[in-house]
Amino acid sequence: MLKVENVTKYYDDNLAVDNLSFTINPGEIFGLLGVNGAGKTTTFRMIMNLLTPTEGKISLNNQEIDYKLTEKIGFLTEERSLLTKLTVKEQVIYYATLKGMAEENILEKLDYWLARFGVSEYKDRKIKELSKGNQQKIQFITAIIHEPDLLVLDEPFTGLDPINVELFMNVIREFKEKGKMILFSSHRMEHVELFCEKLVILKKGKTVLSGSLKEIKQNYQKKTIRINADVDINDLKKIKGVTEAFKENLDIIVKIANKEYIEDVFKVVKKSSNVTKFVVEDASLNEIFLNTVGEEYEK
């Protein structure tokens, strides 16, 4: 179990992370979200033992993080962490040895993972000769080859096409099924929604939202109604509690302040003809994020 308890980090007088707490249990995928400068990287660095918290404690399996424990963590940085002059094989051996693996074991597992990601032919090629997507695959392999207890993934899908995103997702799900903990950060809210059971949203180092995704969505008052009917949008806009109404492809999207106004909207729609759709949806994570943080997520 990863336990982040009341962690605060100052850089001189600048507060980077303020009293952050969360727990990741085995088999859980946890999302750490926030815009630039929210404190995500600082948090990752503290978990990886690269920075010491000014206050608070970080422990993995009830032991405070140290160099013995970081062997049990796989780290995928947002920016490239590969040494481009090395070959794929040399690179993986380098990082995996630093994670405490023996070379024979590394080579055995490397062949498996290279085949799994469809990049076996690049084993002896230099990293710099690989495409961005393939480099991301190698970087991912370096993070998972030692089968860590905790996987810290900062933007794991960068530079990947949808097929490879799916491939990565499957591997991450396998790790979850094996009882591994996954700490995950992504700009793509649909990925976070697909994956994370629990999350924390940071704003300028402070926690503005935390809990399970299900609870967060349920507790979020604003709802979206998707309608397909011959109804005048202006009539919908006039309803009390409707904050927004617009056309999106064939549907009309109506945003309401809370679920109490569903019935009022339904009454208006009911009067119109050709009603084929009336679906009430929870707000998307992206919407929740925008409303909570008050600004657009970093692109």
Next chain:
Amino acid sequence: MKNKFKYLVKYSLKKKINTKWFKIVNILLCLLLIFIVNMDYVINFFGGDFETKEKIYIVDNLNKYESFKNYFTKLTQELDMSEYELELDNSKLTDQENLADDVIVVLNSNTESYLTSEIISNETISRNTYDIITNTLNVLKNEIVLEQSGLTNEEITKLTSPVEVKETVLDSNATNNQTKESLSAIITTVVIVPFFILIVTMVQMLGAEINDEKTSRGMEVIISSIPAKLHFISKVLAALSYVLIQGLLLFLYVFIGIIIRKIFTTTGGASADISMISDTINMLKNAGIFDLLLKGGLVLIILFIISFIAYAIVSATLASMTTNNEDFQQLQTPLMIIMLVGYYVAFMAVIFDGSIFINILGYIPLLSVMIAPTLYLIGEFSLASLIGSTIIAGIATYFIYIYGLRIYKVGILNYSSTKLWQKMFKSLKNRR
């Protein structure tokens, strides 16, 4: 952690020596050093103008050709210059068109100055040739003047014979000053120049390697797996191992060159001999260099190793502060200048014999590695002074390590140049 450290040292060293370029460069170095050691053989093998003797025709209007020839030959033998051939040819003045590279010296009688001469050549003759001819003419003139002075032959012989000089050196341990200059050239060539080259290579390699890991976020993965301290030491140790291996290889190449030279000599495959090497060895022996090496060799090796470590620490620290190779190149310039100062001062140590300033510089860490050995081998530093210089270098290196590590720990994970110096100075106070 021990295994990881070993792996890091091995990895870093392998990256330096297990490359195509290391092999290619070493093949070139080997060939180059063998060539340098056997350069005279190679030059002789290819031949050239130097093989044909410069011909000097004498137009003798004085009937003094034999005397001229005697004085000329004696002079060229003293100067070890045997590339001349003299020939008496009084008709040469009328045949100047076919002179080519040859020279005509005309000896004329003169009632006032006894002897006048004219030197005729197609192109300006070399300074050496001119000096030999004019010196011969001056001696010949003395002979003519003395002959006409009415002195007996015995008196003339006594007058022209060289003054006998007896040289007495009171200090039996004193180094022969006449050999010092040659000695300095040998020390700087054999010890200082390779050391200088090795340090420059090491500084460049170390900086490039650390920057390479730092420019990507690879450093975060590495430092999250192994403490910055071990990473720092592993880089320094790998750099030290590299220079020691490369240094030994350079000596091996010279040794191969000497063996090849010896084979040439014993099989008579070339005209040159090994007198140059045996002369050098004799000179070093006479100057007491081997005795000095026997006494201070170990201290010198320790001084070299300590100084290599000091340079590696400084280089690694500077590299950790920078975020790209260009910045590192600029930041390491002062280090290069320090090395250059050491290099030139080591050269000057012989010229400014007994200079207090140079002796003081012999104790300054980073400079001492080039100056102290030179001072010791030319007899300006005693063994105690050399040990003192080594101890100071050792203490300084320890402090360079302590403070270098503090900077390294912060610098290695710093990707911004904003307030860089402020951060680095602050890190010096950080004992963690």
